[in-house]
Amino acid sequence: MEEKEKIEIEKKRTRLIDSKGRLQELERLMCRIYEDMILNKIPNSRYEILNNQYETEQITLSKEIKDLEQTISRYEKETDRAKKFISLISRYENFDELTTTMINEFVEKIIVHERDRKGSQTSKQKIEIYFNFIGNYELPQAELSEEEKQKLEEEERKIKERKDKLHQNYLKRKASGKQKEYEDKYKAIREQKKQEKIKVLKRAGIPLSDFQRKILD
Template sequence: MCRIYEDMILEKIPNTRYEILNNQYETEQRELSKEIDGLEKAIKRYEKETNRAKKFIRLIERYDNFDELTPTIINEFVEKILIHERDRKGSQTANQKVEIYFNFIGNYEPPKEELSEEEMQKLREEEEKERVRKDRLHQNYLKRKANGKQKEYEDRYKARREKKKQDKLKVLKRAGIPVCEMQNILIE
């Protein structure tokens, strides 16, 4: 850059040529600065991710061998759990997507094993059969609901469930179990 400036001062190159070269150097300098900034950000991101991975590995090593899954362990591993809407409303067996975000690593999805073409076809056929079955069951439920049969069933079931609960309560009273403990047993 200095050399070009000196050549321009000594009139070895014309001013227009100097301006063209100067603009090229400035453009190149700006591009290099942007590239350096991008690389520095990438390095910082890499270092941050590496640090997070190391923390996660330390956490795994701490709980390498445990007999019982406690709320403390879950809280240390899990950042959040997202539960999405069911694919089909009103169905007990509808598919529902659940995402688990772990501390330090985020949403982890285990790698899926590669299936052969015939395995994929078989899986698609089974999924289609299951979808047709669910559609049929759902349509039957909607028909029962529309003609009032579902309400009758629920009322009968509710009466049976209440009777079971009362029978359990009688047995527990005879056994001398306190009322506060009865609630826990009845819920089961």
């Protein structure tokens, strides 16, 4: 596919050169027929016909040149980005530990979408990872047989039924106030554990930096 695309781009480059050459030739032809008309070498009617033909071809060629330039430029930028990404991969081909520096060099941004269903911890949540140079990359999906598709659909149906049941239970707990009681109780336990950690650090004489406070939170 890559080699085929490269061949197509080379054809477009050749076409671009030819189109630009023809555009310059049209400009010369239009000047010539104008001079011929002024010198009465051709009648006005003939000049109008030729001039309209050349102008129409000029407009068509100008649009084609613009499209070709955009296509070639886009291909060159994508090729350059791909080369930079491959170079980055080669640099970190062998490593023992994933560092923050490595993540920053590879990842441009991460977009975490809302859950499919709020209040449900088991609902799907889409996460998009945009890599530097190549953008959002999704792994190609494997081709499944008809039997495998049916099996997968059945599993997804069962999971959905279970999620629906859990969500309905959550809504009932929320309506009755039991969900808030649970959340308040959980927050109290979490706060208690946090205070216990602080006491341990104080007894040990370890200062609480802002970074440590964030960890405790």
